[in-house]
Amino acid sequence: MKRSGTADLPLHYGYVPQWLAERMAKLGLGITESVILEYGNQEMLRRLSDPFWFQSLGAVMGMDWHSSGITTSVMGALKKAINPLSKELGIFICGGKGKYSKRTPDELFRLADTTGMNGDELIQASKLTAKVDSSAIQDGFQLYTHNFIVSNTGQWTVVQQGMNTEDKTARRYHWHSAGLDSFVDAPHTGICGKNQGEILNLVSSDAGPAREAIVQLTMEKPDLVLKEFSKLIMPNHHDVTSKDVNLKRLGAALWIAHEQQVENFESLLSLKGVGGRTLQSLALVSEVIHGTPSRFKDPARFSFAHGGKDGHPFPVPTKVYDETLHILRTGIEKSKLGFNDKTEAVKKLHEIAIKAEKDFIAEEAHFEKLLQKENTESWQYGGKTVFGDAKPGKQKPGNVQLKLF
Numbered sequence: 055m056k057r058s059g060t061a062d063l064p065l066h067y068g069y070v071p072q073w074l075a076e077r078m079a080k081l082g083l084g085i086t087e088s089v090i091l092e093y094g095n096q097e098m099l100r101r102l103s104d105p106f107w108f109q110s111l112g113a114v115m116g117m118d119w120h121s122s123g124i125t126t127s128v129m130g131a132l133k134k135a136i137n138p139l140s141k142e143l144g145i146f147i148c149g150g151k152g153k154y155s156k157r158t159p160d161e162l163f164r165l166a167d168t169t170g171m172n173g174d175e176l177i178q179a180s181k182l183t184a185k186v187d188s189s190a191i192q193d194g195f196q197l198y199t200h201n202f203i204v205s206n207t208g209q210w211t212v213v214q215q216g217m218n219t220e221d222k223t224a225r226r227y228h229w230h231s232a233g234l235d236s237f238v239d240a241p242h243t244g245i246c247g248k249n250q251g252e253i254l255n256l257v258s259s260d261a262g263p264a265r266e267a268i269v270q271l272t273m274e275k276p277d278l279v280l281k282e283f284s285k286l287i288m289p290n291h292h293d294v295t296s297k298d299v300n301l302k303r304l305g306a307a308l309w310i311a312h313e314q315q316v317e318n319f320e321s322l323l324s325l326k327g328v329g330g331r332t333l334q335s336l337a338l339v340s341e342v343i344h345g346t347p348s349r350f351k352d353p354a355r356f357s358f359a360h361g362g363k364d365g366h367p368f369p370v371p372t373k374v375y376d377e378t379l380h381i382l383r384t385g386i387e388k389s390k391l392g393f394n395d396k397t398e399a400v401k402k403l404h405e406i407a408i409k410a411e412k413d414f415i416a417e418e419a420h421f422e423k424l425l426q427k428e429n430t431e432s433w434q435y436g437g438k439t440v441f442g443d444a445k446p447g448k449q450k451p452g453n454v455q456l457k458l459f
Contacts, residue, residue: 057186059284061105061226065217066121071440074363075131077375078115081339082128083135084382085111086143088343088397091389095144096232099211102203103230105286107342108213109353114342116360116370119298119353120288122224125215126151129201144206148180155184155200155214162202171208179231183212187227194218195225286353294367294425298354301416306407307337307358308424309414322402324395328381331371331435333403335359335378340404361428361437368428369437369444 070078089098101107112124115131133147140146148161159177166173180202188197195216204210212229289298311333325333338359341349354367360375361368385396430447437444 058103058228058230059105059286060228061109061286061288063122063124063224063226063288064120064290065222065224066118066123068123068440070117070123070127070363071438073372073438074116074370075127077372077379078117078127078131079135080379081115081375081382082111082131083139084379084386085114085339085343086132086136086145087386088382088400090143090145091386091397092343092401095205096207096209098145099203099205099209100230100232102213103211103228104347104350105226105228105284106350106353107347108226108228109286109288110350110356111342113353113356113362114338114359116363116375118292118362118364118366119294119357120292121364122215122217122226125213125224125226126199129199129213133201146204148202148204149200151199155198158200158202162204165204169206171204176202176204176208176210179210180212183227183229184214187214187216194220288353292364292366294354294357296418296421298352299358299421300352300355301418301421302411302414303349303352303407304355304358305414305416305420306410307341307403308334309410310337310403310407319402319406322399322406324399325381325403329374329377331374332377332381335371335374336381336400337403337407339378339382340400341407344401344404358424358428361432363438363440365439365441367425369432369439371432371435371437373436 086098089101101111108128109119109124112128113119115128117124117127129147130150133150136143136145136147146165148165149155149158158180162176162180163173165171166176180200183202184197184200187195195218197214197216200212200214202210202212208231210231213226215224215226217224312330325336328336338356342356357367360378361370363370381396382400385400388394389397429444432444433446
């Protein structure tokens with residue numbers, strides 16, 4: 055296995071209100087099902103191991119776009135929604151925050167009993183990743199959450215988070231079992247065995263380098279073990295600024311949603327009649343489902359789908375959230391019956407937005423008008439935050455001008 059990346063986040067306290075937690079579970083399930091139906095459950099594991107994609111997922115689900123709470127809240131929502139359907143989806147989530155992280159071995163044993171996988175080996179992998187990030191690497195962060203996501207083929211991903219009480223930050227660690235051919239070529243990035251097929255076989259003769267790496271790990275200098283593939287560092291400020299997002303990409307999505315472009319694309323006819331504000335959310339959800347890794351370098355952009363529970367960049371538009379859930383859910387259910395028109399239409403939103411980006415003129419003034427418009431009109435869409443419901447404001451809605459060459 056290897057660490058696939060880390061994310062440094064401002065440490066946030068608080069809670070997720072029930073009205074948001076329920077919607078997060080439904081949207082998390084919808085995105086997971088869509089990814090698995092289109093690309094397979096191994097791709098879902100890979101995405102969860104990407105710190106940028108994971109942060110984008112949390113933002114599109116309505117969590118505070120930069121906070122440490124995304125880790126526990128997103129994983130809690132996914133576990134609640136996915137595990138009852140684990141046999142169908144082919145993935146299972148173990149662990150969680152605090153006392154729930156300590157239940158990971160028991161959960162893996164029960165999973166092994168029902169699937170035939172080797173529980174001892176899975177538990178060993180779980181313990182080793184936690185050991186590395188809590189003990190082998192002295193970076194000032196103490197683990198308080200550990201999530202182990204395993205597929206029906208034996209591949210797995212770990213998402214765990216540590217807390218630094220001195221500077222009030224959190225660090226999320228991502229691990230992935232796939233994609234490593236040899237532990238000899240890069241011993242400082244590996245501590246146990248590669249995927250041998252149906253299960254992680256750490257006792258296979260082919261896994262000899264892995265066993266050696268585990269022993270050597272305790273003798274390695276921390277700076278050698280710290281090397282990783284990607285690192286995400288989120289800012290301290292709560293508000294979303296134009297510097298936090300790729301304006302061309304955000305603008306292209308808005309262009310489709312608010313300039314009646316659906317009427318002009320035959321491939322989107324199944325979305326005809328859907329409101330522009332819902333199309334804005336669907337376009338960003340579509341990118342989370344179908345976007346390539348390079349599309350998630352600005353996770354804050356995805357907060358423009360459903361806002362944030364702290365009111366940044368705007369209150370969560372619950373009516374839009376529910377309509378997005380309905381369209382996504384309907385498309386998934388029809389797709390299972392062989393009717394793919396709605397799921398293909400959602401996919402096309404992302405594809406058309408990419409084509410529009412090269413001609414889009416991004417201006418900071420347009421971004422500020424968008425923020426004003428979203429906050430002014432929030433009450434119309436059932437806007438909510440942890441502080442209460444959005445109220446009609448005295449400001450006039452901004453006119454968001456989206457210019458093309």
